[in-house]
Amino acid sequence: MLFGRRWRRSVTPSPTVDPVAPAHSCGDELVECAYTTALGSRADNQDRCAISPRWAVLSDGAGGHAGGALAAQLTVDAVVSCLQSGETAPVTPLLEEAVARANEAVREARRADSRVGSMAATLTVAVATAVEEGESSWLVANVGDSRAWLVTPQTATQITEDDNVAAQLVRSGNLTPQEALAHPGRNWITRAIGAEDELSPRTTPIRLRPGDALVIASDGLDVLSTDDICSLMADRPNPSDAVGALVASALGKGALDNVTAAVVRHVTSSSHASMSADAPPAPTA
Numbered sequence: 001m002l003f004g005r006r007w008r009r010s011v012t013p014s015p016t017v018d019p020v021a022p023a024h025s026c027g028d029e030l031v032e033c034a035y036t037t038a039l040g041s042r043a044d045n046q047d048r049c050a051i052s053p054r055w056a057v058l059s060d061g062a063g064g065h066a067g068g069a070l071a072a073q074l075t076v077d078a079v080v081s082c083l084q085s086g087e088t089a090p091v092t093p094l095l096e097e098a099v100a101r102a103n104e105a106v107r108e109a110r111r112a113d114s115r116v117g118s119m120a121a122t123l124t125v126a127v128a129t130a131v132e133e134g135e136s137s138w139l140v141a142n143v144g145d146s147r148a149w150l151v152t153p154q155t156a157t158q159i160t161e162d163d164n165v166a167a168q169l170v171r172s173g174n175l176t177p178q179e180a181l182a183h184p185g186r187n188w189i190t191r192a193i194g195a196e197d198e199l200s201p202r203t204t205p206i207r208l209r210p211g212d213a214l215v216i217a218s219d220g221l222d223v224l225s226t227d228d229i230c231s232l233m234a235d236r237p238n239p240s241d242a243v244g245a246l247v248a249s250a251l252g253k254g255a256l257d258n259v260t261a262a263v264v265r266h267v268t269s270s271s272h273a274s275m276s277a278d279a280p281p282a283p284t285a
Helices: 068-085 091-112 165-171 219-223 226-234 239-252
Strands: 024-027 031-038 047-052 055-060 123-132 135-143 147-151 156-158 202-208 213-217 259-266
Touching: 024 047, 024 239, 031 047, 031 055, 031 239, 047 068, 047 259, 055 068, 055 213, 055 259, 068 091, 068 123, 091 123, 091 135, 123 147, 123 213, 135 147, 135 259, 147 202, 147 219, 147 226, 156 226, 202 213, 202 259, 213 219, 213 226, 213 239, 219 239, 219 259, 226 239, 239 259
Parallel strands: none
Antiparallel strands: 024 031, 031 259, 047 055, 055 123, 123 135, 135 202, 147 156, 147 213, 213 259
């Protein structure tokens, strides 16, 4: 089943409104994190995000379908609830359970209200499996095309695979990565939360060393290259500054979709910023 986003058109945001929301941030002595979001040219924001020093969750409602924002909110709420209640559980089965709960929450809402009977959402979630002073290990799971990158001081590497038609054509050899950037299949996702009775996420383990970061973003950030992301992150060790710069740069490069970015950084002793360790605010649009 394919889920299409509304066709993207050029609209200039009102200059009287700050297009980037204030960053939500939290952290501890080893991991700092933040996220922020912007409408782009859309009338509503269907992205949802939540963070803590040990996990980050991002979901993008399948635009063009009534209920996209609801699907994303249900997805984030279900995943966060599962992660918070299973803090001591092994991470791999915990992530599988979180995805299953999110999928069922969206499908149950679809069944209950025909007006949102075709809603769906992407999901990208990262959970720490071990955190020590010299290194932290994370497991990243994704369904859909909200991407994640591992960013070191030298480079940025995409660690997730897009679940959309254009990406399928690239993997099959029928399209080059450059051709995919302008292919209409980028707007049609092939796997989504709520789309099927059962759903398994694709998982990728990564390691963060001091100074390294994990970036998770909705597809509005896709206008930035890996070089762009690496450069913006290198100049901004504070995650709050980094997410603001990433989203603002995407808007400046013509992002027409909602743009949401979350940054999780393994801090160095010399660059540790003073950040609140309180629980982050509830996910907002």
